[in-house]
Amino acid sequence: MPRPAHLLAAGLLPLLACSLAPDGAVAQGAASSGAPGPGAPSGARTPGPRPAGPAAPDPAFEAARAAFEARPEAERRAVQDALVWAGSYNSVVTGTFGRRTYEAIGAWQAKDAGKDAKAGAAGTGILDEPARAALLAAGEAARRAARFTVAADPATGLVIGIPERLLPKRSRLPAGSRWQSPDGRITLDTRAFAPGTADLDALFAQSAAATPERKVTYTLKRPDFTVVTGETPSGKFYIRDAAGPAGLRGFSLSYDKASARDMDRLVIAIANSFVPFPGDAPTAAPARPAAAAPPPPGPPVGEAATGTGLAVGPRRIVAVLPAACPGPQAGGAPARILRRDEATGLTLLDAATAAGTAPALAPASRPGESALVLAAGADGPTVTPGDIAPGGVLAPLQPGAAGAPVLDRSGRLLGLVARLPAQPRLVAGVLPPLTHPLVGSDALTGFLGADAPTAPAGESAPLSAGAIAGRFAGTVVGVRCGG
Template sequence: MLKVSSWIGIAGMLACLGAAQAQQPADPRLAAATQSFSALPEAERKAIQADLIWTGHLNSAATGNFGALTFRAVNSFKAGRGEPNGQLTPAERQELARLARTARDAAGFAVITDQPTGVRIGIPQKLLPKREATAAGGSRWQSADGKITLDVSAGPATEPLQAIFERAIAVNPNIQRKVTYKLLQPTFFVVAGETPTGKFFRRQALGPSGLRGFSVGYDKGVSATFDKVVTAIADSFEPFPSGAAPGPAPTPAAPGAPAVATTPAQPATERFGVGLVVGRELVLTARAAVDPCKGLKVGTRPAKLRAQDQASGLALLDVPGLATGAAPGLRDAAPAAKEAVVVLAYDGTAAARTAVALPGEVTSDAVLAPLQPGGAGSPIFDRQGRLAGVITANPSDKALIAGVAPQRNYAIAGVAQLRAMLEKADARPAAAAATSELSTGAIAEAAGKSVVPVACGL
C-alpha cells in the first residue's frame, strides 16, 4: 500500500488542501507565521513553497496560501536549524533556496509548452533525457534505464470523460494493479495507484480543445527521490494554458546584501465576472464584479450599471441589444445545507474565457466550489436545474493544484435576495417546480445560454 506521504502532494491535495489551508490557525505560532507569510509578495510566497517541494519537505502545491501543511513543512526544514515557529530567517531562506536550486538543477527541471499537445508542464530533463513522439500524437519522456516514463497526450473528446475514467479504474484480473486514489469531476479526473514494482499517476482534463492529460509511471526503487519530482510535475501542469510560460523563481538576496530593484507588476486593466440574463436586455451579476468600473461589457456589448444592492451583494446591468433567451426559473426555498448544486461560471481571462460547469455544495449562506478569479456573479442551480443563488464573493487568487482549482467557500445571495432584487427591477422571476434530478450536462445545456461573461474596465 502506498504511504500517505507519497501521494498527499498529488492526489490528497486535490480533495482537501483548500480546506486545510483555509482553516483559521489556533496555535499562536501558526497564527504568527501565517501573518508573516501573508505579508510577503505572492511570487516569494510561491517560491518558498516550490523550494520546500524540491527539498522534499512539502507534499503539496505552491499556491501562495499558508496553512498547517506549509507550517509543518517549514518546521521540518528548520529541524536542527532554529525554533519551530514556521518562519524562515534570511539565512534559512537563503539555504532553502540553495538546496532547492541544487535539486532542480540535478533534475534539469524546466516548465515547457509541449508543441504537439499544447500542454504546459514541467519536465525533469536530466532525469528523463529520452524524448520521442507517441503513436497517438503526444510526447514521451523516459529515463535512460526505462524505469521512469512521462507521457503527455491530447486529442478530441470522442466519448464522455466518465467512460474514460471508468476504464482507468476498472479492475483487470490479468494485471496486478491497485488504484489507491480516484477523483472524477465534470472537467477532469485523477487516478493514482501502484503495481507490485511501481507507482503511477494520471490526470485527464476536458476543455474547449478536447482532452489533454499526462501520466507518470515509475519504479518503486526510485520513489524516495522521484516522489517530490512527481509533485512538482503535477503542480506545474496546465492542460489549456494562456500567456507565457513562467520563468524561474527569483533567488532571495543573501543576508545583509542590498535589495535588488525589481520591475513592478503591471496593474490589471480589467476585472472579470459572470452574469445571468434575467430579462429583456437585463443581466444580474455580483456587485464585486462591476463596482467600481470605468467601463462595462457583457460579452462584446457595452453595458451600464442600472442598480446595485450592498446588503445582498447583487447588481443589475442594462445591455442594449443583448439577445434574450428564457430566464431560468427560481426555486421557492433556499437550498438545504450540504445540498449538491451546479455552478455555471467562466474560467480564464479576456479572449480565453471558457464556460464551465462546476460541482458545488451549499454550506449555510455560502457554497463550496472550485472557483477561479472572475467567478463573482456565477449563478448556482440545484440538481433540478432551478436557480438557487448567485456567488457574490470575488475569488482573489489563482490557486491551482495540479492545474485544478481547490474547493473553497464563497458567499452567495440566496433565493429571497434574488427575488427581492429582481422585483425591484420589475423582472419578476418565474417559479420553477421540482422535477427529477438532472445531470450536470443537462443543467448546463438548459441554463448555459443565459450565462454570460462580464468584463469591468479599471
C-alpha cells in the same frame, strides 16, 4: 445502499490520497438561536447554549502566518515550491499559508538546523532572511540536480515540468510525447485530443479501471478534469486529464517502487507545473480576505438553492437554504420545512432519510485545523479536503456543496458550509481553494436542540479520509428549492 464516496481534492495532489490537503484556511460559526425540540409545546423555544466565541489562536502559528503573508505572492509561492523540492511540502503551490506550510517550514528547519546555521530557529515556522535564502537555494539546487525544465510540449500544446536527468529519453507518440528513464522503469506520457475526438468520461473510466494486478487508490472526477492514482505489484501511477475548448489534454506518470523515494516528490512538482491550456489567461489566485467582517453566513434572499443536507435523525435533515424556498426537495423527494433560523439560513426538513449515524458535533474548531467537506454530488457523495481558520473554510468547493457538513479528522462535525458562489471559479482549468463562510457547531447546537447529534466524552482517534467518507456518506443528501 449509498453509492461509494469519491475522495475529491480539486487541485490537490491525489498521490497523497490519505492526507487531508490544500493549504491556507478558514471557519467559524454564527450566532445560535433557540429552537423547539421534539415533543416541546407549540411555540416553545429551547434556549441554546451561548456561543463560546472563537477558539484562542495559536500564537506560534499566527506569528508564522503574519511573517509569511507579509511577503509578496511570488515570494510565497517560491518558498512553497522550494519546500516541495526539499521534500517537506506535499501540497499545491498557491502562496496561501496554512497548517501544511507551517509544518513544512518547521520540518525543514528541524532537518537542516544541525547542518546549516542559516536554517533559523528549528521548528518556529518563521523564515528570517538568511533562512529563506538558504531554503530557496536548497530548492533550486534540488531542481537543478533533477534538471527540471518546465516548457511547452510541441506535440500536445500543454505545459509540463520534466526531470530530464531521470527522463533523458524522448520519443513521439501518436497522441503526444513520451519521456523515459534509460532503464524504462519511469515513464511520463502526454496526450492530446482534438474537440469531439475523445470523451473525458470515457478516458476517466479507462484510467480508473481496476484489475487484480492494478489497484486504483484515488479518483477525482470533475466536469473539466479528472485524476486517477494507483499501484501495481511493482509500481505506482498518476494520471490526469483536462477538458477545454481546445479538446482534451493530459499526462500519465508511472514508476517502479524502487524509485518511489525520489519520484513521490517529483510527482508533486510535475503536477504543480502542469498547465493543460496555457493560452487561457489564468485568474489571479484568491487573496486572503481582509480583516473586515465577512458577509453574513445565511444565503441571500432569492438565491437559487441546490445544495447538500445532512441527516441528523429519522426524517430530520438540516440544510442551509434561502429565505424563499418554495417546494423544497431532499434526495429528489418532497420535503417539509419544520423550522428555520433567519440569521444563519439553517433549515430543518422533514423528509425521508437513509439508515446511518450522523457525525457528532465537535468542540470549537481551531485555526489551521485540517478538515473534510462531505457534499452530495451528481455521482454520489464527494469528499474535499480543506483547512480551518478565522472566517470560514478554505477548500475548492463546487456550488452544490452549500450546506455540506465540514468534519474534522476524527469525523466530528465542525459546521456546515454557509454559502457558495453561483458559478465555480476556475484557474487554468482547475477549481482553486476559496474561502466559504461556515455555520459553526455552536449555531448548530442551538438550532437543533435535542436533534443535535452528540458524541461520547473523550478524545476521538484520527481517521483516514476514506474511513470518514465510508462512515458518513449515507447521511448527506442533495437538497433544492423549487421542486
